[in-house]
Amino acid sequence: MKQLFRYIFIGTLALIPLFIVLQLVFWVQSYSVELFDFVSSYTNDSLFTIGIFIFTLTLLAAVGSSIEKAGKSFLISTIDKALAKVPALGSIYSVIKKITALFTPDNKDNKKEVVLVEYPKSDTWVPAYVLNKHDGVLVLFVPTSPNPTSGYTIIIDETKVKKTSYTVAQASQFIISMGADFVKKEEITSIIKKTLEDNKDKN
Numbered sequence: 001m002k003q004l005f006r007y008i009f010i011g012t013l014a015l016i017p018l019f020i021v022l023q024l025v026f027w028v029q030s031y032s033v034e035l036f037d038f039v040s041s042y043t044n045d046s047l048f049t050i051g052i053f054i055f056t057l058t059l060l061a062a063v064g065s066s067i068e069k070a071g072k073s074f075l076i077s078t079i080d081k082a083l084a085k086v087p088a089l090g091s092i093y094s095v096i097k098k099i100t101a102l103f104t105p106d107n108k109d110n111k112k113e114v115v116l117v118e119y120p121k122s123d124t125w126v127p128a129y130v131l132n133k134h135d136g137v138l139v140l141f142v143p144t145s146p147n148p149t150s151g152y153t154i155i156i157d158e159t160k161v162k163k164t165s166y167t168v169a170q171a172s173q174f175i176i177s178m179g180a181d182f183v184k185k186e187e188i189t190s191i192i193k194k195t196l197e198d199n200k201d202k203n
Contacts, residue, residue, distance in 0.1 A: 098131075099149075114166035116191060117142065117156060125162075125192055127171045133158070148175040162191050 040049045059075075066073040083093045113130035119142050132139035136158045143151040148171075166174075170183045182188075 112168045114164050114168060114171045115140070115161040116164060116188070117154075117161045119152075119154065123196075125188075127164070127166060127174065128154075128161070129168060129171070143172075143175050145175050145178040148172040162195060164188065164191065 036049060036053070039052060040046060043049050043052070063073045063075055067076070080093075080097070084090045115128055115130060115138075116125045117128045117140060118124060119126050119128070126142055128140040128142045130138055131141050131153070138156055138158050138161060140154050140156060140161070141151055142154060143149070164184070165187060166184065173181055174183050
């Protein structure tokens, strides 16, 4: 009986990823139906509502294609300029835009630096995104698992961090998996061990 429960437990763990994916699919389906009903309540025409959805998806694809190929979109640029003239709203929009740009998988992804920093204490290393830098001082965003969009913003001297070849996508992959998907483990392990050895030599 004990062995049977063990098999059931292991089987349950193996099916959890599938269960989560199915839940996500059901949530998207449910949300899409609710959104469709909401729009239909205003249009009172199913065909017109379908047309709105097709137009919206086409517009999003066109904007994405423009940004991917040209690095910018006329529509987004126009919205940026318009909101920049609104005092409070413009500031909020600008900040949110910079944060979302950090996670955009565009061609500039490899230029966004990801470093290792000792946080929240010494000898505890976490990946962090470089948001800004000035005169040897870095502004870092330290994400939390499993949601890489939440975390802490810290200001630190550049000498206190270790540079990596991580892209934002790879670092996010590591964070979302809570370390289960240890991307570039050889490189990260080598950096940490070398730092420990250097610290011992100094002492």
